[in-house]
Each structure stands twice: as C-alpha cells, then as structure tokens.
Amino acid sequence: MLAYILRRLVQAAAVMLAVALVSFMLFRFVGDPLVNMVGQETSLEDIAELRDRLGLNDPIFVQFADFVWRALQGDFGISYRLQLPVSELILSRLPATLELALISGALAFVFGVGFGVYTALNRRGWVSNTIMTVSLIGVSLPTFLIGVLLIWVFAVELQWLPSFGRGDVVDLGWWSTGLLSTSGRASLILPAITLGLYQMTLIMRLVRAQMLEVLRADFIKFAKARGLTNRAINFGHALKNTLVPVITITGLQLGSIIAFAIITETVFQWPGVGALFINSVQTVDVPVMAAYLVLIALVFVVINLIVDLLYYVVDPRLRVDRAAAAS
C-alpha cells in the first residue's frame, strides 16, 4: 500500500518537475527578460547590475532551482502585458473558471446519468433514438462551434440570454461569484451548456453501456425472480453498480472541463484563467504562459492522483493483485 502511494507520488513529482523545466526554459530563453523590465534610459551599467542582482549570470541549474523555489511560493514574476504580478492575475480570475467548470460538470453529470439510464431502460423508443442521434452530433461538433451556434440562436435571434461576460458579480472576500445575481446566473447558462455538452454525451454513453451490461448480470435476474419491483431493480441495484466507473470517469473529466474552458471562455468572453492564457499566447506574455502551464499540470496531476488512490480504496482486486505480486 505504502509503496504504491509512494510510487505514484514520485511519478507525480517527476511530471511536475518536467513541466516546470519546460516552463522555466520558456521563461529564461524566450527573448531577454531584462528588455521587458527596464526603460530606454537605463544605462548599460545599471542593466549589468540588474542582471547580476536577478541572478541571470548564475549557472543555469542554480537559476532553475531558484525558479522552482519561487514557483513553490506562488511567485511567477510580473506579466509583460499587464504589468501585474502573475499570481495575483490568476487568483483574481480563478473563481470565474472554477464556477463555470463546476456548474458544467454538475450539469453534465446529472443530465448524462439521467439520459443514460433512460436510453438503457427504453432501448427502442423514438425518444431514445433521438437522444442517441443528437449525442452523436454533440460528439462530432467542436466545442467552439456549439458555443457560437448557441449565441446565434439564443442571444441574437431569440434575445433570451446574454452572450458575453459574467453579468453582475458579488464579491465575497477573495472569491467573486456570479451566482448571487440574476444577470450573473443568466450569463452562466450558455457557457455552462457549451462546456458541459461534450462531457454529458460522454457520461451518457458510458452510463448506457454500463447499465446494459449490468442489466444482463445474474444478480439482476435473481432480483427479478425474487419479485422486486422494477424501480428497486433499476435504481437500487443496477444503477448503483453502474455508478462506480462513472464517478471515476467524471472525476477524470473535471480536468478536461477546466482545459476546455479555454475555448468556452474565449467564445463567451468569460473573464477566467483560460481566456487569460489565450491572450498571453497571442501576445507571447511568457510569465503568464509559464504559470498557466504549471497550474494546469498541477490540476491534472492532483486529479489523477486522487482518482488512482480512490481506485485503490474502492477496488479490492487491485490490492490482492499487488500483494500477490509482492510476496
């Protein structure tokens, strides 16, 4: 058990270190960091002194260690474009992204499981066929196109919902939320659907496949023979056994949702971290790019680690296999 956790932790640390290295090289070798810091009047002596003071003349691995040390403390320097500390920029935009990601994740899970169960229980109905066909189109449509088409229909033609921004935002200390105002909630609807649709179809197809498999299992036949109601069989036994892999996949998908938020945020001009990243790629704002790279890698590594450990807790077979292999 301990060896397994340790190995996973070492692996996670190795990934983070590799990402940090890429991020550091970006930071150090793209352009001259000094050019973005000094004005035109600065004398050559001052530049040389600053270069020395910033440690840019140190051996490269000392600089890398320094970079990692500062990154661990959340210090990624100053954005070239906005002249603000990167950590501050990202923190101020994180609530918008997390709110969007969590709401779409919840939407995707609820509707995905609902539709999945429905299509598994009613395999031949025309409603099921419609849902399956629409889901196929949903998988093939690129995320940005879904967003643009939703804007066209609901914001331009019908004028029901706003198409950009977060609406009115309420500040709760360091967290700013759009959930407490009417315009904030209205602004959330289209982006949340855009972001959640793909994940929803994924969850739906998974639930349907799992459910069909479980319904064929012997314990379901036995439950039927015992004369349990359909309701108890379908939801008490079948669905319960379907959900374990579904929850793991949904957990893993949370990372993808945060990644795909880059696209949704750009379409809806949502003031989140993803839009910040795209702007920094367009303008080659290296400190922001480097920080985002590390942040997103951290999110993925942490989620994968948690899911792996959960697997270990949930699935006893894994424990037996490892123990047998070890002895």
Place this chain on the structure above:
Amino acid sequence: MDRLARIWDSDVAWSFRHSPIAIVAAVVALGTIFAAVFAPWLAPYNPFDPASLNLMNGFTPPGTPNAVTGQAFVLGTDHQGRDILSTILYGARISLFVGFAAVIFAMVLGIALGLLAGWRGGWVDSLLMRIADVQLSFPSILIALLIFGVARGFIPAGMREQVAIWVLIVSIGLSDWVQYARVVRGATMVEKGREYVQAARVIGVHPVRIVLRHILPNVIGPVLVIATIGLALAIIAEATLSFLGVGVPPTQPSLGTLIRIGQQFLFSGEWWILVFPSVALLALALSVNLLGDWLRDALNPRLR
C-alpha cells in the same frame, strides 16, 4: 478486371454497400476533399487576389449579383467583399492540408516509436510508455495548444507568421502520436514471438529489415482506422486553434479562421458569414468521423 471483382466481393466492400451512412459519409467527405483540392479551378473568385476584391461588394447577402460584374455571390460576401463560397473552398484546402499533414506526422512518429518500444522492450519501452501514459491523461487539444504556445515563444517574432502553419502541424501531430504508438507497440510485441520473425532472425536478417519489412506490414491494419478518426480530430483541433486566434495566420484563413471572422458580424445581422463556414466544417468533420466509425466496425472481425 479480375482484381476489381475481387475487391467488390470482399467483406469490407460488402459492408460498405450495405451501410447507407457510410456511403453518404464517403460521398460528402470525398466531395469536400475534391472541391478543396481543385479550389483554384472550382471557386468563382480568388479571395486572395486583391485585384478581384471590391469593398463595394462587402456584406452582400447570399444570391445577390456582384455590383461590378453581375455574377452572383451564391453564399454572399464578407466584410472585405470576399465571396464566401470561394473562401470556404480555399479554407477547406488549408484545413485539410493541416489535418492530413498532422495525421501523417503523428502516424510516422507513433509507428516509429511503437515499433521501437515493442521491438526493444526494456527501459526504452518503459520510458516511452510512461511518457505516453502521462500525455494520455491530458486532453489532446490542450497539449496541442500548449505545444503551440511554447513553440511560438521560442520562434523569433519576425518568422512567426511564415512558419505558423508548420508549427501548427507539428503541435497537433505531437498531441496525437500516443494512440498509434500504443497500438503498434502491442501488435509488435505479439508479432515478435511469431515463427516467421524467429526464422528471419536465424538466417541473419538485419533487425532493421525485420522490423520494417516483416513486422510493419503485419501491424499496419489497425493504424489506418485510428488515422481516419484521427483526421477528423486533427481537422477539429486545427479549426479550434484557428478560431482561438492562435492557429494559421490571418493571411491564410482556414475554416476555423472564417468562423472566427463570422462571429464578429453575428450581432449586426450578417449571419451568412458565420453559418456557411460552420456548416462546411461540420459536414467535413462529421463525414470523416462516420467513415472512421464504419471502417472500425467493418475491419473488426468480432462484430461480423
């Protein structure tokens, strides 16, 4: 003639003839590819020739005749007076070029690394598969975006426009090699133990020759299926990056760039600038996707 008849009677052809979806998808996909390849001869205008543009023709709705020549703009024009039908044909050309190039790049890289990992085994294999595992836990569009962003950072500002399209191809290719490598590695490990490989070894055939001439033809089948679905994914990835404004340069608009331009005029009522390129992209991605699905099922002996 004999060969043609044999192909017509083969299982795959039979499955194709009996799948209406596959036939429609093939017609749409091949039609789009044909139109894109021959865009310079088929398009009514050359949208990149400033001489043929006239700002007087800007924002013409679909079906209206050209103010200068009287020739109709079938799908309307954009803000610069460019014919939408022509920009779509030229745009699909760039989308398809990037898509095919990225898939070929990913395929060559994936097959090479897969063969290497499967043949050598040992630490080479574990290292490559570790990297593959890590990469697979990230969505490929994110990987492509990050590689593109990082690569752009390293390229001097003056050259960014010229090499953007190649950087894009490499980024998308690098984000997608894992699939190929894993499949080829698995198949190579199976083939490695077969008698014909042992026989080749015993008579002293060079290992490189064994891998390329004897093993490769036996592991290439599943790769073609992945490549078809990979093409749809690559086209979507390219469109997404271009839509985000970090893909092809604006001087060479792909379908994604056209949709990005169209979105700006959505609120002023010029819907055709957005809708027609979107439909073209959707038709292309959906048809290639469906073809890939069909091919996977048709080549899978367990489903027959």
